[in-house]
Amino acid sequence: MQLDGAVVIVTGASSGIGAATARAAAGRGAKVVLAARRADRIEALAAELPDALAVPTDLRVPAQIAGLVKATLDRFGRVDVLVNNAGQGLHVPLEQVALDTLRSIVELNLYAPLLAMQAVIPAMRMQGGGAIVNVSSMTSRMVLPGVGGYSATKSALNMLSQVARRELAPDGIVVSTVYPSVTATEFHQSLAAGGRVGGGGSGPTPHTAESVAEAILSLIESGEEEILLTQNWG
Secondary structure, eight states, rough: OOOTTTTEESTTTTHHHHHHHHHHHTTTTEEEEEESSSSSHHHHHHSTTTTEEEOOOOOOSHHHHHHHHHHHHHHOOOEEEEEOOOOOOOOOOOGGGGHHHHHHHIIIIIHHHHHHHHHHHHHHHHHHEEEEEEEOOOGSOOTTOOOHHHHHHHHHHHHHHHHHHHHGGGTTTTEEEEESBBBBSGGHHHHHHHBTTTTTSSSOOOBHHHHHHHHHHHHHHHHOOOEEOOOOOO
16 A cells, blocks of 8 residues: 555554654655544654644543544544554553453453444445554564563454454455564553563663654555564673
């Protein structure tokens, strides 16, 4: 898909990978719809970008996801791309995982991407196609103590992505997955519980948010199934 002129919804757009993806997409001529809870941040970002729309959205609330897609269609008349980026970490040993905390993480990391995909499918099908990129994590491809709860949500998202890619292919809707490793964002400052695993300088050098954004855009443009952003772990 060509990004020039495309309407692109980015969730979790108030910072990090989401904000970087929005800027990069706008730089290639896309009309970007920014979704996040922090209204001040996405409104400030929308003011920087040409023809951008900020829609304050709590992705844990199904009605707000539906409202996000409706606002996009009301403004632009179509939706070409969905980037499911919003997510939160949970970095504690499994014996310490609280069910209420895990439930909250599942709602954001798994239910929200599913509901967002369901919300855009009818419009994309009527248009004859579209692109969806789900942001997973390399932790879902590893056995990494301390992040089991978080990794489980991303592993489930991987399966949704793989099945959706096959189910939606006849409609011209291409579903792809990107697997970032540690990225230099606010992610580890907003964990639901716990702290950074492998801290103290023993972990890999973080990716930049911009490099992950470029991987996301390359999936949109190429239609490839996945990109793994691997690192060497010390």
